[in-house]
Amino acid sequence: MVWTLPEPMLAEPVNNPALPPGWAAEPKWDGYRALLARYADGRVIIRSRRGTDMTAAFPEITRAAASLPAGVEFAMDGELVVWEEGRVAFERLQGRLNRTAATAARMAAQWPAHYVAFDLLRLNGTDSDLTAKPYAARRAALEQLFADHALPPPWTLCPSTTDPAAAAEWLDWSAVGMEGLVLKNLRGAYRPATRAWRKYRVAHTTDAVIGAVSRSLADPATALLGRYDQAGRLRYAGRSTVLSRPLAAALRAQLSPAGEEHPWTGRTFSASWGTKAALTVALVVPEAVVEVRADVSRDGAGRWRHPVKVVRLRDDLAPADVPLFGDDTAAG
Structure with a gap:
C-alpha cells in the first residue's frame, strides 16, 4: 500500500506555560521540524514543515532509518537537532539545506544531527x-517502538510529562537550547x-518577513521587516537594529532584489524615529523569514515602536508561518 506523509500538526502560541489537567507537556526544541x-x-523520506525534501541533507538520519530491520514501517513527527558542547546548536543546522550531497555528508560527520521523535x-x-x-x-505506541528496537542515537525519544512540576522544571532548560514547552491534549487526534x-x-x-534592507543588498545594515495582514497585504512592521556581520553575510546569500511589483515600491522610510530624513533601502523579494527579539510596544499603526534584534535566519520557515500583522500573542 502506498502512503504519504501528512501535513504537520501545528501549535498556537500562548503566554501561559501552565499545564492544564488532561494535557501533556514536551520540551520545545530549537531545531528543524521534520x-x-x-x-x-527500507526507503526513507525526511520532509520539512514546509514540505521540502530534506532526505539528502541529513544522510546520518537517513542511514539510521534505512538500517532498521526489513519490514519495519512507520511515520514519525519530530525535530532535527545538533548538540554541541552540551547545548542545542541551531546554527549547525542552517548550512544543511541547499548544499551538495558531499557537503551535507561532511557536515553530518562534523556536526551529526539527532532525530528527536515526539509523535x-x-x-x-x-x-x-x-x-x-x-x-x-500514539505516545504509548512511540515508546513501545523505541523499546522494541532499542533505538540508539541518532534516535532520541522526546520527554513527555503530565506532571505540572516536571513541566515547570523544563523551562529552566533554556540554557541548553530548549525554547519552552509544547502542550498537547491527551485525548487529541493528530490534526x-x-x-x-x-x-x-x-x-x-517572534518571526517576521524581510521586505527590504537598508544601505544596499550587497552590504545590508539593517532589515526592514513585514508581516501579512488578513487581506494578504505585506505591512511594514518595523526595523531591526544593526545586523551582525555573520547575519549580514547570511542574508546576502538568501535575498534577491525585488521588481516593481513589490508592495512597498515607491514608499519612503524614515532614517530614524522623529525625523523626516529618508532611509536608503533596497527592496527584496519578501520570502526570507527571520526570528527577532522584540518587545510588545506598538505605535498607533501596529508597528514595533523600537528597533528589534534579528536573532537568526529561519530558512526552515515560510512567510505563511509568520504571525499576522499586529499579532502580539506570537511573542513569548
Missing part, C-alpha cells in the same frame, strides 16, 4: 494509521495543518 517516513522496503503517525500492522487515535495512545497544540516560548521572540 516528518520522517520509513517504508517496509508516531503510522506503524506497520493492521491498523497502521494512528493519526485519528488520541495523543496518549494535520491545524493549530490544536499550544506552545510557550521562554525567550521573547
